[in-house]
Amino acid sequence: MLYRRAGIRHTSYPKERQLWPLPFDRYLVTAVALFLLAAPFLVDRLYLVAYLLPWIIWSMAALGLNLLMGGAGQIHLAYGAVMAIGAYTSVHLVRAGVPFEFALVAAGLMSAAIGMIFGVAALRVKALYLAMSTLAMQYIVDFVISHSPAISGGTQATIQVPPVSFLGIALEGDLPMYYFALAVCVVVTLFMLNVQRTAFGRALAAVREKDYAAEVIGVDTFKYKLLAFWTSSFIGGVVGAVLVVSYLRSVSPDQFHIELSVQIVAMVIVGGLGSVLGSFFGAALILFTPIVLNNLVGALASGLGIAMSADLRAHIPLMLYGAMIVGFLVLEPLGLAKIYDNVRNYFLVWPFRHARR
Amino acid sequence: MAPPPQSDEIVLACRDVELAFGGLRALKGLGFDIARGEIFGLVGPNGSGKTSMVNVVTGFYRAQSGTVHLFGEDVTRLKPHRIAGRGVARTFQNLALFRGMTVLDNILLGRHVHMRAGALPSLFYWVWALRHEVAHRRAVEELIDFMQLQDIRDEPVEVIPLGLQKRVELARALAADPRLLILDEPMAGMNQEEKEYIARFILDAREERNTTVLLIEHHMDVVTSICDRVMVLSYGESIAQGRPAEAIADPRVVKAYLGERAAARHKGVAA
Numbered sequence: 048m049l050y051r052r053a054g055i056r057h058t059s060y061p062k063e064r065q066l067w068p069l070p071f072d073r074y075l076v077t078a079v080a081l082f083l084l085a086a087p088f089l090v091d092r093l094y095l096v097a098y099l100l101p102w103i104i105w106s107m108a109a110l111g112l113n114l115l116m117g118g119a120g121q122i123h124l125a126y127g128a129v130m131a132i133g134a135y136t137s138v139h140l141v142r143a144g145v146p147f148e149f150a151l152v153a154a155g156l157m158s159a160a161i162g163m164i165f166g167v168a169a170l171r172v173k174a175l176y177l178a179m180s181t182l183a184m185q186y187i188v189d190f191v192i193s194h195s196p197a198i199s200g201g202t203q204a205t206i207q208v209p210p211v212s213f214l215g216i217a218l219e220g221d222l223p224m225y226y227f228a229l230a231v232c233v234v235v236t237l238f239m240l241n242v243q244r245t246a247f248g249r250a251l252a253a254v255r256e257k258d259y260a261a262e263v264i265g266v267d268t269f270k271y272k273l274l275a276f277w278t279s280s281f282i283g284g285v286v287g288a289v290l291v292v293s294y295l296r297s298v299s300p301d302q303f304h305i306e307l308s309v310q311i312v313a314m315v316i317v318g319g320l321g322s323v324l325g326s327f328f329g330a331a332l333i334l335f336t337p338i339v340l341n342n343l344v345g346a347l348a349s350g351l352g353i354a355m356s357a358d359l360r361a362h363i364p365l366m367l368y369g370a371m372i373v374g375f376l377v378l379e380p381l382g383l384a385k386i387y388d389n390v391r392n393y394f395l396v397w398p399f400r401h402a403r404r
Numbered sequence: 405m406a407p408p409p410q411s412d413e414i415v416l417a418c419r420d421v422e423l424a425f426g427g428l429r430a431l432k433g434l435g436f437d438i439a440r441g442e443i444f445g446l447v448g449p450n451g452s453g454k455t456s457m458v459n460v461v462t463g464f465y466r467a468q469s470g471t472v473h474l475f476g477e478d479v480t481r482l483k484p485h486r487i488a489g490r491g492v493a494r495t496f497q498n499l500a501l502f503r504g505m506t507v508l509d510n511i512l513l514g515r516h517v518h519m520r521a522g523a524l525p526s527l528f529y530w531v532w533a534l535r536h537e538v539a540h541r542r543a544v545e546e547l548i549d550f551m552q553l554q555d556i557r558d559e560p561v562e563v564i565p566l567g568l569q570k571r572v573e574l575a576r577a578l579a580a581d582p583r584l585l586i587l588d589e590p591m592a593g594m595n596q597e598e599k600e601y602i603a604r605f606i607l608d609a610r611e612e613r614n615t616t617v618l619l620i621e622h623h624m625d626v627v628t629s630i631c632d633r634v635m636v637l638s639y640g641e642s643i644a645q646g647r648p649a650e651a652i653a654d655p656r657v658v659k660a661y662l663g664e665r666a667a668a669r670h671k672g673v674a675a
Binding site: 060061064234237238241242244245246247248249250252253256257259260261262263264265266267268274277278 | 462463464483484485488489493494496500501502503504505509512513514515516517519520521522523525526527529533534537538540541542576577580
């Protein structure tokens with residue numbers, strides 16, 4: 048039906064390997080892009096700042112982690128720490144008078160460098176052991192940041208982000224902030240999409256699937272694992288900088304604790320390992336479901352006149368939220384992206400039930 | 405110990421290769437040469453050390469002593485990906501395709517040694533990677549035609565039948581344009597027709613792609629018909645080397661395969 052493939056013929060390799068070979072996918076992407084571009088004029092300011100902006104930023108973080116977890120198959124439980132390094136680097140550089148453009152890149156480089164130090168140590172081990180050693184990174188980075196007054200300004204301190212400008216545009220007010228985050232998100236998204244169709248992404252996938260077979264076709268597995276750590280940490284650092292500059296406006300150690308790392312891991316897994324679209328789905332689910340459920344339960348309770356104690360009222364949404372995550376993963380272990388893909392595949396062959404992929 | 409020949413006609417030269425796992429001596433001082441353009445068979449009963457030998461050559465096992473020279477260069481201590489970079493490709497006895505990827509992507513991965521595979525080309529895809537990717541796609545499509553895989557190129561590898569998977573793995577190995585192709589039982593579990601296909605592909609690979617082939621195979625009909633020379637292993641030792649028909653008729657080979665009494669009976673029948 049909508050996604051129909053019949054009659055679509057590609058006559059060159061670039062056309063066949065374009066990002067969205069089906070016209071309907073292209074229309075859909077265009078529509079979403081137009082909506083995001085026009086969003087500041089279409090939606091209420093509250094929704095823009097409290098929903099769309101964090102969604103864009105957290106999606107970027109999920110994309111960066113997805114490169115490592117979905118792309119190269121390496122688990123990382125310290126992505127929050129990686130973002131913290133980027134955030135503090137950029138803020139300190141900006142306060143020292145460095146232009147934000149450079150501070151943004153430096154944030155990425157700093158995260159990549161420190162992330163790789165832990166990466167080298169962590170890459171001697173696999174799977175659960177890797178999870179443990181990245182967890183160690185989270186706690187070490189947390190500790191170092193909060194206990195170094197030079198970095199955090201003191202245990203309880205919060206550092207304000209001074210006004211910055213990017214490429215000559217002052218990042219003040221909601222609009223420039225939003226467009227800035229959106230622009231970075233577009234770059235990260237395109238990068239991730241391109242990774243999947245270039246030699247880099249294939250080499251990572253080879254490392255993920257069978258490391259001995261990767262070696263035998265000439266892939267230096269150690270180098271590519273490190274490269275995955277490097278690239279993923281670079282994105283993490285940049286996202287950390289974007290997060291503090293355009294959303295949080297101030298930086299303090301408690302914003303980047305293990306909770307953030309786990310949140311992003313959950314986004315990647317619920318969204319779908321290795322899926323770009325899934326990162327956006329996952330970020331949306333993890334960020335917004337608690338809010339939506341909270342409002343829903345509140346409305347139900349007051350609307351139906353059910354007397355409910357305050358703590359029950361507070362806990363029911365959390366329980367539903369947990370149940371939803373489990374439910375989605377039971378329904379489709381490969382994540383929300385796979386659910387979307389199933390629907391899409393259904394329409395690809397509709398009205399028939401089976402066809403070649 | 406004689407120095408390995410320096411002639412560039414010799415593709416692979418192994419000398420006195422010793423490999424032991426604890427107390428088990430898997431390879432007992434093996435040595436052989438493979439000349440350019442040859443199809444060299446490595447045969448022997450199960451556990452005789454064929455795959456171990458190949459793993460030493462490709463860098464997966466490190467021999468305790470002895471040397472492996474590739475195109476005159478000592479590669480004894482190199483890692484597998486470095487040896488792959490020197491023009492050696494191999495297939496595995498138990499398939500080692502990358503699940504979850506399409507046939508096309510698997511074969512494209514075979515070209516890794518010829519590709520720039522950094523992160524930056526992905527960031528600047530349209531200016532940096534597009535033409536490169538297309539050029540390699542062309543090479544891979546040629547191979548897909550050669551191996552007759554056109555209609556399955558977009559299938560995930562895990563859904564296609566075993567015979568075709570073996571063929572895809574051979575295609576992935578050939579995609580690297582190897583100078584030495586090592587095939588570890590490419591015909592295991594195949595029927596006669598599929599075997600003939602693979603045999604034809606191996607011969608064509610040598611003719612059209614100037615590949616030297618090291619072939620491990622149990623099907624003696626294949627070995628005798630396509631190999632130029634064979635080496636027969638038994639318990640990590642070479643018990644016969646030479647033309648396939650002669651080597652296989654060697655009494656020690658018959659004994660290794662069939663046992664003492666059967667060998668005696670065989671001699672009686674032959675006489």
